Amino acid sequence: MKARVFVMLKNGVLDPQGEAVRHALGSLGFDGVDGVRQGKVIELTLSESDEAAARSTVTEMCEKLLANTVIESYRIELSA
Template sequence: MKARVHIMLKNGVLDPQGEAVRHALGSLGFDGVEGVRQGKVIELDLAEPDASKAEAQVTEMCERLLANTVIESYRVEMI
């Protein structure tokens, strides 16, 4: 079973990488971009065959290691 975790900075948290990308896009002539938020995607291959158990494991992984829940939010997608 596979899981995909989408991790983004929470609203209100400064995103210097996103701002750098927005500025670079403007320098390349893409003037209509008003904001960029940059995040990360993590794909996991899991041995657990039960989808609900696998999702619970991935959620625990996010809470304990993969996401900094103080400043980041995450979404687990079972694929």
């Protein structure tokens, strides 16, 4: 089973990397970009075949390591 974890800063948390990207896009002539939020995607290949068990395991991974839950939120997608 494959898992994809999307990690983003929570709303209200400053995103200096996103702001740098927004500024760079403006410098390159891409006007009209009012905001950029930058995050990360983590892809995992799991030996687990049960979707509920896989989701539980990946959630635990996120809570313990993959996301700083104080300032970041995460979303999990599973596929066969």
